[in-house]
Amino acid sequence: MSVIKGIKGVKDLLPEETPRWRFIEESARRWATRYGFHELRIPIFEVTTLFARSIGASTDIVEKEMYTFQDRDGTSLTLRPEGTAGTVRAYIEHNRGAIPVPQKYFYTGPMFRHERPQAGRLRQFHQFGVESYGMADPHADIEVIALLWRILNNLGLPSLTLEINNLGQTADRDAYRPILIAYLKEHETGLCGNCKHRIAANPLRVLDCKVPECRTITEPAPRLSDFLSDNARSYFAHVLAGLEAIKIPYTLNHRLVRGLDYYNLTTFEVTATNLGAQNAVGAGGRYDGLVETLGGASTPAVGFAVGLERIAMLLPDSHKSIVATDATVYVAGFGLKGSVAGLTALEELRVSGISAVSDFRSTTLKAHLRQADRLRCQFALLLGDDEVAKGVAVLRNMESKAQHNVLLSALSLQVKPLLSPS
RNA sequence: GUGGGUGUAGCUCAGUUGGUUAGAGCGCCGGAUUGUGGAUCCGGAGGUCGCGGGUUCGAAACCCGUCAUCCACCCCA
Numbered sequence: 001m002s003v004i005k006g007i008k009g010v011k012d013l014l015p016e017e018t019p020r021w022r023f024i025e026e027s028a029r030r031w032a033t034r035y036g037f038h039e040l041r042i043p044i045f046e047v048t049t050l051f052a053r054s055i056g057a058s059t060d061i062v063e064k065e066m067y068t069f070q071d072r073d074g075t076s077l078t079l080r081p082e083g084t085a086g087t088v089r090a091y092i093e094h095n096r097g098a099i100p101v102p103q104k105y106f107y108t109g110p111m112f113r114h115e116r117p118q119a120g121r122l123r124q125f126h127q128f129g130v131e132s133y134g135m136a137d138p139h140a141d142i143e144v145i146a147l148l149w150r151i152l153n154n155l156g157l158p159s160l161t162l163e164i165n166n167l168g169q170t171a172d173r174d175a176y177r178p179i180l181i182a183y184l185k186e187h188e189t190g191l192c193g194n195c196k197h198r199i200a201a202n203p204l205r206v207l208d209c210k211v212p213e214c215r216t217i218t219e220p221a222p223r224l225s226d227f228l229s230d231n232a233r234s235y236f237a238h239v240l241a242g243l244e245a246i247k248i249p250y251t252l253n254h255r256l257v258r259g260l261d262y263y264n265l266t267t268f269e270v271t272a273t274n275l276g277a278q279n280a281v282g283a284g285g286r287y288d289g290l291v292e293t294l295g296g297a298s299t300p301a302v303g304f305a306v307g308l309e310r311i312a313m314l315l316p317d318s319h320k321s322i323v324a325t326d327a328t329v330y331v332a333g334f335g336l337k338g339s340v341a342g343l344t345a346l347e348e349l350r351v352s353g354i355s356a357v358s359d360f361r362s363t364t365l366k367a368h369l370r371q372a373d374r375l376r377c378q379f380a381l382l383l384g385d386d387e388v389a390k391g392v393a394v395l396r397n398m399e400s401k402a403q404h405n406v407l408l409s410a411l412s413l414q415v416k417p418l419l420s421p422s
Numbered sequence: 423g424u425g426g427g428u429g430u431a432g433c434u435c436a437g438u439u440g441g442u443u444a445g446a447g448c449g450c451c452g453g454a455u456u457g458u459g460g461a462u463c464c465g466g467a468g469g470u471c472g473c474g475g476g477u478u479c480g481a482a483a484c485c486c487g488u489c490a491u492c493c494a495c496c497c498c499a
Contacts, residue, residue, distance in 0.1 A: 064497095065497080082498095111499080113498080116423080116496090118494065120498095121497090126499090128499095194495085276494090278497095280499055307499030309499080334457080335457090365457045365458055365459095366455085366457080366459075368458090370459050380458090384457060396459095401458090
């Protein structure tokens with residue numbers, strides 16, 4: 001019989017890892033809530049056209065990375081590759097724009113992209129993201145960036161850099177693009193093969209190429225910042241001034257271009273070293289046109305998403321085992337009467353609020369104590385036939401080896417005070 | 423989709439120019455200790471050498487294929 005294995009790029013999170021993940025998720029939740037964001041739970045699959053329309057039909061995600069399948073009636077459905085599209089869809093569908101207070105949401109959960117797995121990249125991966133609707137004000141951008149920075153910084157992640165850029169409005173980019181293309185074509189021979197391709201496919205991406213030759217060529221290239229409207233310019237200036245006012249350190253990066261079609265104006269990314277080639281921990285930006293694109297009323301919006309796997313990779317050891325565990329009692333019931341009494345003792349302790357475990361395979365006291373040790377229980381409750389005959393049990397402190405008799409008739413009552421550290 | 427690295431015990435890894443019965447450390451089980459864990463000592467179990475072909479008197483090793491995994495490109499969180 002062949003063994004069925006997990007899918008490529010889809011990982012199990014084993015119990016050794018889940019406390020760190022809970023720590024990360026709870027920390028992000030707490031910060032988002034503190035910033036006035038509310039949790040939104042959206043489905044992990046949607047109609048395919050939602051993603052095609054929002055992310056951009058010619059992006060890699062839509063062209064070759066989506067998990068798409070047919071519903072029974074033939075409708076094309078897709079496992080979500082990101083969270084913004086579904087959030088916007090829900091925002092429109094439930095007419096949240098009619099609510100007279102800004103709608104600020106956060107979400108977390110799995111995303112799916114069919115890519116070759118590598119360090120920091122999986123086919124099922126997890127994101128935490130926020131979206132802020134209705135405020136065409138630099139303060140909304142600042143708030144979102146501040147939240148992103150606070151979450152990551154508070155987790156103690158090392159060597160973070162916040163990079164920020166101004167993409168301008170669509171019209172600004174439309175004016176700039178042909179100028180850039182003309183420049184790139186002039187210098188095409190010196191560019192790497194990928195960039196030669198990019199000139200036609202996505203010229204702005206050439207600016208973000210890692211190949212040194214490409215970077216030297218694009219260094220004196222015309223810059224988008226010279227083609228921005230006064231509005232775009234002053235908007236961005238306000239964002240930067242706000243970040244300075246609240247002491248969020250940023251680096252301007254005129255090469256920073258986001259991959260998804262819907263971004264405009266402010267765009268940002270937090271990167272870290274020691275992450276391998278995929279060094280972006282989180283990224284986001286403003287996407288004022290998206291709600292309208294998806295059939296809603298024109299609505300300004302800004303948001304970000306962070307990659308939970310990447311955060312987990314960066315999380316320092318000091319933050320990994322922070323989960324404080326209550327004292328746990330190992331119940332060692334052995335012998336004919338002892339093992340029966342052990343079962344009732346286990347249940348009584350648990351019902352009274354005490355964490356209690358046992359290994360039912362162990363039949364001797366020695367085996368029980370060995371398991372108590374391995375399970376790192378601070379206490380063991382010894383319960384053999386002799387104890388049962390006397391109506392008592394022995395509570396042993398595993399570290400100090402001190403032992404106390406407790407009455408079975410008042411078990412939890414007598415055990416409880418002995419558990420608290422003296 | 424493209425390129426490269428790695429697949430030997432539960433884990434981390436040795437394994438000579440191809441040569442008898444494939445090893446170590448850690449872990450696991452048992453005993454020393456018949457009702458008291460960890461430490462020590464002694465003993466023991468555990469392997470389709472990823473899989474399938476091929477070369478050879480002989481393959482864990484060489485060749486071909488294949489799968490898995492990791493890393494990088496592309497792209498992205």
